[in-house]
Amino acid sequence: MAEEKKEKKKGNKLILIIAILAVLGGGTFGGVYYFMNKDNASQPVVIQEAFFEVGEIFVNLSDEGSKRYIKLNLSISYDSKNKDLAKEIEDKKVVIRDIAIFYIKSCKAKDFEPANEAVLKGDIIARINQKLTSGLLKDIYISDIIVQ
Incomplete structure (x- = not known):
């Protein structure tokens, strides 16, 4: 049983780390996407x-x-x-x-x-x-x- 608890703790830690990385990666991607589009949208191209x-x-x-x-x-x-x-x-x-x-x-x-x-x-x-x-x-x- 002690081994099962250790494996369960390792599994929970691994899931937690993956979840944190997914949230950080998604947040980074969303932020970069937002700011790149914000700059393009705020500066219309005007050709005289x-x-x-x-x-x-x-x-x-x-x-x-x-x-x-x-x-x-x-x-x-x-x-x-x-x-x-x-x-x-x-x-x-x-x-x-x-x-x-x-x-x-x-x-x-x-x-x-x-x-x-x-x-x-x-x-x-x-x-x-x-x-x-x-x-x-x-x-x-x-x-x-x-x-x-």
């Missing part, structure tokens, strides 16, 4: 946009069997805090304009319908971003669009 005018683009479209053209004004936006990107965009304005012109020339009139706007803008942004090394564009803005 700066704009670069690519300018007016007037090109023929690639519609077969008809001569259609488009005239539009194109602007790109980027994070205003990224001064290196602002300089790179200014330095590469000829490249950016060339990419936009040749992409738009490859489009058909139906590509400029409102339902296709997100795809069109996404493709232009992706092509320009491939040439940039200091950051990425945020959006494309099209104004004064005429498709004939």
Whole structure:
């Protein structure tokens, strides 16, 4: 019986130690998780946009069997805090304009319908971003669009 009592005491001690470690581990995990999420939630990411005018683009479209053209004004936006990107965009304005012109020339009139706007803008942004090394564009803005 004495041995049973010793084994029972050892078993109780082991269970107590495991329980204490589980509580401490859970508390530590919960605290770290809470504070990591608290910091992220209290500091929303706000990106202020700066704009670069690519300018007016007037090109023929690639519609077969008809001569259609488009005239539009194109602007790109980027994070205003990224001064290196602002300089790179200014330095590469000829490249950016060339990419936009040749992409738009490859489009058909139906590509400029409102339902296709997100795809069109996404493709232009992706092509320009491939040439940039200091950051990425945020959006494309099209104004004064005429498709004939």
